[in-house]
Amino acid sequence: MVHLLSGDEAVAAAAFDAGITLGTGYPGTPSSEILEELERIGGRAQWAPNEKVALEVGIGVAFSGGRSLVTMKHVGLNVAADPLFTVAYMDAPGALVIVSADDPGMASSQNEQDNRRYAVAAGIPMLEPSDSQEAYEFTMRAIEIAERWRIPVMLRMTTRICHSKTLVDREGVSVPPPRTAVYIPNVPGRVMIPANARPAHRKLREKLSEIVPWNEQSGPTQVISGSRSLGIITSGISFQHVREAVPEASVLKLGMTHPLPIETIRRFVKPLERCIVVEEGDPYLVEAIRSVGIPVEDKPSMFRFGELNVKRVRRILDGDCSPEAKPVPGKPPELCPGCPHRTVFTALKNLNCIVSGDIGCYSLGVLPPFDAMDTIVCMGASIGVGLGMRHTLPESDAKRVVSVLGDSTFIHSGITGIAEMVYNPPPTGHVVLILDNGTTAMTGMQEHPGTGRTLDHHKTGKIVIEDLIKALGVRNVQVVDATPDPRGFEELVKKSLEKPELSVIINRRNCLLAAKSIKEYEKCNEQDN
Amino acid sequence: MNKITNVVIAGLGGQGVLKASDIVADVAFGAGLDVKKSEVHGMSQRGGSVSSDVRFGEHVFSPMVPEGEADFLVVLAPDQIEVNSAMLGSDGVLIEPSQVDASKLRNKKSTNVALSACSVDTSSLPTRIGLWQSSAIYPKRFMKRMLKRSMLARAVL
Numbered sequence: 001m002v003h004l005l006s007g008d009e010a011v012a013a014a015a016f017d018a019g020i021t022l023g024t025g026y027p028g029t030p031s032s033e034i035l036e037e038l039e040r041i042g043g044r045a046q047w048a049p050n051e052k053v054a055l056e057v058g059i060g061v062a063f064s065g066g067r068s069l070v071t072m073k074h075v076g077l078n079v080a081a082d083p084l085f086t087v088a089y090m091d092a093p094g095a096l097v098i099v100s101a102d103d104p105g106m107a108s109s110q111n112e113q114d115n116r117r118y119a120v121a122a123g124i125p126m127l128e129p130s131d132s133q134e135a136y137e138f139t140m141r142a143i144e145i146a147e148r149w150r151i152p153v154m155l156r157m158t159t160r161i162c163h164s165k166t167l168v169d170r171e172g173v174s175v176p177p178p179r180t181a182v183y184i185p186n187v188p189g190r191v192m193i194p195a196n197a198r199p200a201h202r203k204l205r206e207k208l209s210e211i212v213p214w215n216e217q218s219g220p221t222q223v224i225s226g227s228r229s230l231g232i233i234t235s236g237i238s239f240q241h242v243r244e245a246v247p248e249a250s251v252l253k254l255g256m257t258h259p260l261p262i263e264t265i266r267r268f269v270k271p272l273e274r275c276i277v278v279e280e281g282d283p284y285l286v287e288a289i290r291s292v293g294i295p296v297e298d299k300p301s302m303f304r305f306g307e308l309n310v311k312r313v314r315r316i317l318d319g320d321c322s323p324e325a326k327p328v329p330g331k332p333p334e335l336c337p338g339c340p341h342r343t344v345f346t347a348l349k350n351l352n353c354i355v356s357g358d359i360g361c362y363s364l365g366v367l368p369p370f371d372a373m374d375t376i377v378c379m380g381a382s383i384g385v386g387l388g389m390r391h392t393l394p395e396s397d398a399k400r401v402v403s404v405l406g407d408s409t410f411i412h413s414g415i416t417g418i419a420e421m422v423y424n425p426p427p428t429g430h431v432v433l434i435l436d437n438g439t440t441a442m443t444g445m446q447e448h449p450g451t452g453r454t455l456d457h458h459k460t461g462k463i464v465i466e467d468l469i470k471a472l473g474v475r476n477v478q479v480v481d482a483t484p485d486p487r488g489f490e491e492l493v494k495k496s497l498e499k500p501e502l503s504v505i506i507n508r509r510n511c512l513l514a515a516k517s518i519k520e521y522e523k524c525n526e527q528d529n
Numbered sequence: 530m531n532k533i534t535n536v537v538i539a540g541l542g543g544q545g546v547l548k549a550s551d552i553v554a555d556v557a558f559g560a561g562l563d564v565k566k567s568e569v570h571g572m573s574q575r576g577g578s579v580s581s582d583v584r585f586g587e588h589v590f591s592p593m594v595p596e597g598e599a600d601f602l603v604v605l606a607p608d609q610i611e612v613n614s615a616m617l618g619s620d621g622v623l624i625e626p627s628q629v630d631a632s633k634l635r636n637k638k639s640t641n642v643a644l645s646a647c648s649v650d651t652s653s654l655p656t657r658i659g660l661w662q663s664s665a666i667y668p669k670r671f672m673k674r675m676l677k678r679s680m681l682a683r684a685v686l
Binding site: 004029107108131159160163164165166167237240241243244309310311325327328329330331332333334335336361364 | 541542551554555558563564565566567568569570575576577578589590591592593595596608609611612613614615
């Protein structure tokens, strides 16, 4: 039966059909829907505090013979990079499939890093689907490859794959049934002390060199024979744009883009008068292909920025580098009317604070009418960056610095920032504002350890943020609700800034969009008890 | 010939742009056509500009409607017409909020459904009214309400 599914839904469907043991990850656009969908259709899925922990849990599943799907947005893989580079050396009987959802064009991200580089750097196979059907098939293939070569596999998606809906046929694609979970000790393959890691690195390279001939002979490569005068090498969503822009061209579409099927590429290029690599983002494929002496054209550098589309592909092929028309600016997003964050940013603006911000809905505090955010780097950075500014600025300015982050972001990577603050306090002290709206709002109201509810909204252990911060050694910890008393809140922030002490103020009020659902979850959970 | 119908639905976060595009895509899917639907959500959920592309025909490649190639541009917020007007093809049809008398809709929030229904019903899609009810995704009651609205929308056009 054929379904109309988004790429995210197709990955979830494949994971479910393959009998995935556990899906885990941290919400991040455009990846968030994968685990929500997996749970919805009956699979086991859970949110981790952050991507690093998610990957570690996934590694444990694979070590025990299970199948794990670990999902995150591109920047999430930066957080998970530490375990990634070492697990690549290791030997797991189960499957470890890592979904990296990249965001070329930065629809909702702080950078447009190209995570294909991670697959190369860590030395793991990578598959790039070009529509939902392939998202389904490649998830299955990834599980198969992971178990056959006992190697983690990256499924590299992009916004247009994750969030586009296309037809998916779930019939006729399958993987061997999952193994029974059992622990078989394998110290040389699982304990990465140098003596074991040195041979393990060699083993990883051997695995990759075995995967190359497989990719050459039976990899998910597609060749479309067309004109000899123009050939195009492409992958992922770019393939669709290419097919529409130049239906007459010969096309080599790569499904597994690491390790590359170099001989297949060489054979494809040889008879062509002109061959150009059309890829979104970094010149990854073109550099790899040129490095082995195959003559291919690169896209002009202006097309490295942003997403590709049919029109831009036509321009690439025509070598048209004239300036592109700037799109008419749309209406920017804003904090909802009545959003509890609004009171906070009004106060920070009134107090002329230097605001070290973070990633979440409250990032919108940078926009008018608040204009109350001075820096945003990455998840959890508000605290460390704020401390660095406090250490450096003259006292009068240092006293104006506050760090602002949300509840989910605090759990994700703010806790170590508090540890740093307690350990290396600036002479002027510091003020951290945690905007606790009871949900991971920006990515679509996901639960986290601070809500005390699991991915499917059932009651579980709850991290009480104020208790945790007190336990870390911060003495001034206050929980307030600024909305009914904006003046009192402003006064509290002002007084905290004047003191050369460490203060954490938690502004607690449920996100307006989530409040109704949160009440229902709480009611259901009470009834269950 | 592989003729693709391109529909772009645009508006502001919270207006139901994505729901409307889901419905159009489902109707085309129900008619047995190849369908691709593309959208960018995330930041746009917070009241900002949102748009979604639906393409259907014998075989669709890119999920994104190329600029200047939309057969139908459905705009739910008057101030979003200018933002999206470059999407419309030279023979394309603009369907805008003023074309539906919102006071005649039982629920004002259903403007998204009413306007999108205009685009589907007047396009080359071999649609039968029954298709609106054939979608498995939406509960029957919802489909019935939507059907009424789509007929209403045509009546007021």
